[in-house]
Amino acid sequence: MKKVFKGIEDKRESGDVWFDELKRKRTDGPAISTKRYVEFNESTKSVHAGQYDDPNTNALGTPIFQCSTFYLNESSYNAIEEGRGRDEMIYTRYGNPSQWSVQEKLSALENAESSIVFSSGMAAISSTLLAVLDKGSHIVSSRDIYGGTYNFLYEDLDRFGMSVTFTSPTNIEEIEAAIQDNTKVLYFEALTNPLLKMAPIEEIVSLGKKYNLRVIIDNTFLTPYNVKPLNLGVDLVVNSATKYLNGHSDLIGGTVSGSRKLIDRIWPQMLKNGGSMDPHACFMLERSLKTFALRMRTHNANALELATYLEDHPKIKKVNYPGLASYNQHELAKKQLKGKNSGMISFEIEGGDAKAHSLLKTLKLPKEATSLGGVESLISLPYNTSQASLTKEQQKEIGINDGLIRLSVGIEDIEDLITDFEQAIEQIF
Amino acid sequence: MLNNINIAGLSEYANEVKENNIEGKASYGVILDWVSGTKTKVKTKNMILGSHKLVRDFEFTIDEPTQLLGVNCAPNPAEYMLGGIAGCMAVTFMTGATLMNIEVNQLQLEIDGELDLRGFLGIDKTIEPGFPELKFIFNVKGSGTQEQYNLLMERVMKHSPNFNTMKNEVKMIGGLKG
Numbered sequence: 001m002k003k004v005f006k007g008i009e010d011k012r013e014s015g016d017v018w019f020d021e022l023k024r025k026r027t028d029g030p031a032i033s034t035k036r037y038v039e040f041n042e043s044t045k046s047v048h049a050g051q052y053d054d055p056n057t058n059a060l061g062t063p064i065f066q067c068s069t070f071y072l073n074e075s076s077y078n079a080i081e082e083g084r085g086r087d088e089m090i091y092t093r094y095g096n097p098s099q100w101s102v103q104e105k106l107s108a109l110e111n112a113e114s115s116i117v118f119s120s121g122m123a124a125i126s127s128t129l130l131a132v133l134d135k136g137s138h139i140v141s142s143r144d145i146y147g148g149t150y151n152f153l154y155e156d157l158d159r160f161g162m163s164v165t166f167t168s169p170t171n172i173e174e175i176e177a178a179i180q181d182n183t184k185v186l187y188f189e190a191l192t193n194p195l196l197k198m199a200p201i202e203e204i205v206s207l208g209k210k211y212n213l214r215v216i217i218d219n220t221f222l223t224p225y226n227v228k229p230l231n232l233g234v235d236l237v238v239n240s241a242t243k244y245l246n247g248h249s250d251l252i253g254g255t256v257s258g259s260r261k262l263i264d265r266i267w268p269q270m271l272k273n274g275g276s277m278d279p280h281a282c283f284m285l286e287r288s289l290k291t292f293a294l295r296m297r298t299h300n301a302n303a304l305e306l307a308t309y310l311e312d313h314p315k316i317k318k319v320n321y322p323g324l325a326s327y328n329q330h331e332l333a334k335k336q337l338k339g340k341n342s343g344m345i346s347f348e349i350e351g352g353d354a355k356a357h358s359l360l361k362t363l364k365l366p367k368e369a370t371s372l373g374g375v376e377s378l379i380s381l382p383y384n385t386s387q388a389s390l391t392k393e394q395q396k397e398i399g400i401n402d403g404l405i406r407l408s409v410g411i412e413d414i415e416d417l418i419t420d421f422e423q424a425i426e427q428i429f
Numbered sequence: 430m431l432n433n434i435n436i437a438g439l440s441e442y443a444n445e446v447k448e449n450n451i452e453g454k455a456s457y458g459v460i461l462d463w464v465s466g467t468k469t470k471v472k473t474k475n476m477i478l479g480s481h482k483l484v485r486d487f488e489f490t491i492d493e494p495t496q497l498l499g500v501n502c503a504p505n506p507a508e509y510m511l512g513g514i515a516g517c518m519a520v521t522f523m524t525g526a527t528l529m530n531i532e533v534n535q536l537q538l539e540i541d542g543e544l545d546l547r548g549f550l551g552i553d554k555t556i557e558p559g560f561p562e563l564k565f566i567f568n569v570k571g572s573g574t575q576e577q578y579n580l581l582m583e584r585v586m587k588h589s590p591n592f593n594t595m596k597n598e599v600k601m602i603g604g605l606k607g
Contacts, residue, residue, distance in 0.1 A: 004440045015529045015580045018588070020447070022440035022528075083435030136486020161486065181475065182484045212482040261445070264438075 004082045026260040028113045030087045032097050036108040042225060042293035050104030052097055062101040064283040068092050086267050093271060098279035102286040109224045111231055112257035116270060117282060121240025122148045123275030124254030128238055131269035132214055137162045137184040142169035144192040147386055172203045185214045190229060191221035194346045194382040194406040195399050196320045198329045201336060205233035225296035226340040236262055243373030246288045247295050251281055295411055299343030303409040307345045309418050315425050317348040345407045352402035355428055356381050362424040365412055372408035379407050434527040452479040467499035468492045511540045517591035525584050531573035540565045
């Protein structure tokens with residue numbers, strides 16, 4: 001039901017009305033003549049959900065609504081008056097059919113009532129946290145968290161009168177011990193960078209319920225293909241859409257998904273912070289998402305095979321990968337990921353950072369670049385990229401050892417990737 | 430938004446509570462610490478709304494005028510109480526006005542009462558220490574008619590939580606920790 005006073009307009013004018021008679025209820029969306037394909041599987045949802053087919057032209061596929069503003073009419077004026085502007089087309093930062101379309105596809109994939117797309121992952125994360133936190137709030141998060149999020153929590157929260165405690169992302173007792181009287185949010189990454197530590201999502205959700213807290217999970221490394229945090233009871237899930245969701249290393253974006261109630265609270269924060277997604281970027285993201293499940297299947301399968309190959313190689317000291325029996329949270333991985341695992345690997349090579357650098361230069365296929373989740377394999381060393389702000393000693397304390405390499409396994413043919421690693425390792429030793 | 434009140438949000442919340450009554454449960458509390466003399470400091474406790482915590486990081490000081498043994502550095506307890514009632518009545522009035530499509534340009538609410546401190550001092554046992562009556566006046570400028578404002582005042586008296594806490598008997602359950 002869209003309108004607040006539908007059917008009670010006369011009672012409103014006479015004053016014979018109170019709040020219990022108001023008609024508007026929350027609904028999924030916002031959406032425009034699109035379907036979610038709820039009863040279908042991942043690839044079908046990826047292809048079809050949220051797509052808007054223009055009835056005027058019969059064009060197949062969501063057009064790019066490249067406009068900043070929309071004609072105002074009685075409906076939009078009513079929406080503004082009643083405070084339900086999120087359900088009307090008024091101005092593109094507020095909402096645009098290109099955004100709604102891709103948001104509906106994401107909601108279908110996340111099993112969410114509602115989603116918002118942002119101009120970057122950090123726009124999604126900062127707006128989400130600022131919307132959910134109260135003055136004086138405290139967050140429990142992980143010291144392994146992505147550097148951009150860490151900087152926001154560590155450098156900026158206190159300017160808003162808020163605070164943070166960083167704990168282990170895996171030790172539930174340590175997480176519980178960090179909860180304070182003013183703790184409002186438990187914020188963790190489903191799989192950390194670069195050591196691939198897995199957050200025990202269901203246990204964190206139980207803690208949230210025990211202490212009346214909100215649980216937010218950054219699922220960038222796993223994506224809704226490998227685990228759906230909302231199905232496990234998480235309140236909100238955020239993603240850097242730059243990574244697997246878009247998957248082509250050609251777009252910057254972010255997402256948040258959850259209940260319509262919570263996403264409606266994040267929406268006005270997004271309006272204040274800016275960071276809405278441009279319609280053309282929405283088009284690119286929606287188009288990329290059509291192959292999302294297809295890509296994820298190949299990322300996962302390639303990563304498992306390559307991780308197995310690397311683990312067996314005598315020049316590789318250690319491989320971190322949830323699908324390996326040697327992974328120290330393998331039982332949790334089996335339960336949480338149900339055999340899907342991940343497209344990310346990290347491993348330590350004999351000979352330390354020097355040999356690691358040589359390997360990166362000698363490989364022909366994986367590109368030496370930061371970021372992840374693209375169709376092409378991407379490879380980098382955490383010590384001089386994501387964890388560069390730490391001293392060598394601090395890096396070792398958290399497990400960033402000499403020779404640690406992070407690999408985002410692409411969708412190239414696995415035979416080619418293994419052959420490439422074989423030739424490169426042989427060449428450098 | 431009319432009167433800057435999100436009536437759509439209120440409608441969604443009202444319907445949510447209808448379907449899931451727990452979302453209408455709101456717990457409140459304060460902690461008062463004595464500072465010195467008649468001066469005290471109050472911190473608001475966290476609320477639980479539905480099943481989620483709201484962090485309430487606020488505090489305020491209470492004192493008495495010098496004539497009543499204080500140092501007059503803050504409003505006194507009676508003033509906070511009257512302010513709390515007035516604030517609650519104002520919220521109810523403004524949401525109700527928005528519901529009734531009344532644009533309010535100005536709302537001022539006065540509450541006055543007179544205590545006989547002989548009750549507090551114990552000089553006359555027949556005198557109640559509390560306020561025997563409180564008078565309130567709404568000063569409103571807006572698009573509503575007199576009839577609409579009268580109706581709105583009735584609704585405020587019926588639905589305002591703090592007004593009704595004052596008007597009705599409240600069970601006070603005391604305890605002591607040494």
